[in-house]
Amino acid sequence: MRSVPSVTKPEQSASPGRLIDLPAPVGEDLAAVEARLGDEIASREERLHDVARHLVGAGGKRVRPIVVLLVFHAVACAAGAKPRREDTIEAAVALELIHSATLLHDDIIDGGETRRGRPSALSTFGVADTLVAGDFLFSRAFALCARFEPEVVRWAADACVSLTEGEILQGRFRHNPAVTMDDYLEIIHRKTASLFAAGGRTAAHLAGASPALSDAMAECGRHVGLAFQVSDDLLDVVGSPDATGKPCGIDLRDGNPSLPIVLALQSDQDLARLFADPHPGAADIQNGLARIRRAGILSAVAERAASHVGAALAVLGRLPDSPYRAALAALTRSLSDRVT
């Protein structure tokens, strides 16, 4: 189970902004987010700029910024005014910077050689510069957050703490067949869902939502993140490399406990031995993938993704109908549609 955006689709299909129709104001805001990201990754140290541009400039799906923008507009639309639209763009930029920082550091931890369909920053620039560039992006995000009220800064920072705790938890279960479903859920709540939840909460708050509605939008974001992660796990087993832009079996290779692996391990001792191997060969990985596909657990994985989609949609029902709510629902559905 990689962090979500390590799934690299070809650029022409990589952006949910292209998979779903974004309402014009959100399209404008997303363009503003892109421009601001370009500003924020600049540094007087050209090397830092190079590393950051290598990752951030290579695209990525921008799912977190899009969720933030859609939640903001969907909630503000109901309120009838959007005085903090600019703040929301900045929050979306900060979240994408934090996410990008974690991708750079994840590649060091996993020894990841490719990212977004090309050589990773790690293999291009080495450990030292990749590490420092992650710290740089994180610092930039922190500086951006300075404009916000204490609770917003705290939500972002607490999500970052959670990310690090998720990373450590995942490390404990790397190549460890003792991993349970509860462990898995804890990992993805911390590593993936926490930043989506912070984004949903922040966007709702900036749109003027009540604390109760902000809580609900955090929950919505959390489920969107979980649906994304689970479907991503499934794509690593059943995805078409032509469509995903990457080979299958990366989770098996890296020893990351994805949901298909966790479920299949429960009844397959041979898979357990394979998963425990710190350096499985290519044939082992193909064998493991075949075992997972035959284990009868893939429908349960797809159902889990669908259940998070359903939960996110149920929360969206609390908002009045609008083009923004419709786009958020379409984006959410597209996550599980990727694997059906």
Add this chain to the structure above:
Amino acid sequence: MRSVPSVTKPEQSASPGRLIDLPAPVGEDLAAVEARLGDEIASREERLHDVARHLVGAGGKRVRPIVVLLVFHAVACAAGAKPRREDTIEAAVALELIHSATLLHDDIIDGGETRRGRPSALSTFGVADTLVAGDFLFSRAFALCARFEPEVVRWAADACVSLTEGEILQGRFRHNPAVTMDDYLEIIHRKTASLFAAGGRTAAHLAGASPALSDAMAECGRHVGLAFQVSDDLLDVVGSPDATGKPCGIDLRDGNPSLPIVLALQSDQDLARLFADPHPGAADIQNGLARIRRAGILSAVAERAASHVGAALAVLGRLPDSPYRAALAALTRSLSDRVT
């Protein structure tokens, strides 16, 4: 040139709080900082707590927190009230957490095997957990800063950006004899002085200083940091291992352009060849140290440290006399006294 606290003195002499007499209120606040550091490094992930405790719990000089506390009391004393004493303790904790995060990451970059007189977190816990623990401490600092007004968050974040840019700049000149005095000054301004300056500015601001006085205290902090770094560089050439708790020659070994190295390089081609060697042997390092000691540049290094001490003291003259100002002056003087 390591980050400052990689100089490990034996515990009985490691703390400036023990080298100088701290006024009782500052001693109380420093104890509060220690307790709060203990809280902040705790995590539900025991491994994160272990890594953080290994570094933060091993002591360190706490120079940054002490400077923050002394500046606050010296300025607030003049104002006649200390309503933000609690905030200042939190700011001191945040700065020490940021500094600790950079030490963990620096060890990965340098492959540092010892830190504070014992095996480093890197050699004890490995790259992955050390990296994530750095991110964790940084995130905790960020969460602590949430309580502050935007300018305070921005000063901290901008110092962090500067730290990363300094790290990259230093990397460009690692084992690179083309390094100039200007390069050296730029590196230490970014890597060491920026966090001290942010601390001085924040402490003055929290004490109710005018923007002009806050600027002055930032300048004071900057000079204290520079004096500390330059004297630290000198100790790596002339320090007694019994007193410093570490062997000499670490900057030569790691290829870090310290001030003695930069100055000696200007007239010593053999030293240049040695400095360019990515893996100098023990005899090379001893030879290099001897060349630097004979180069006639050590007094210029000591004078540079003394000039920063003098500049810091001159700024302190803007504050009314108080036990806090006196302690800050004594701490500042003790930095260059270390090497005379």
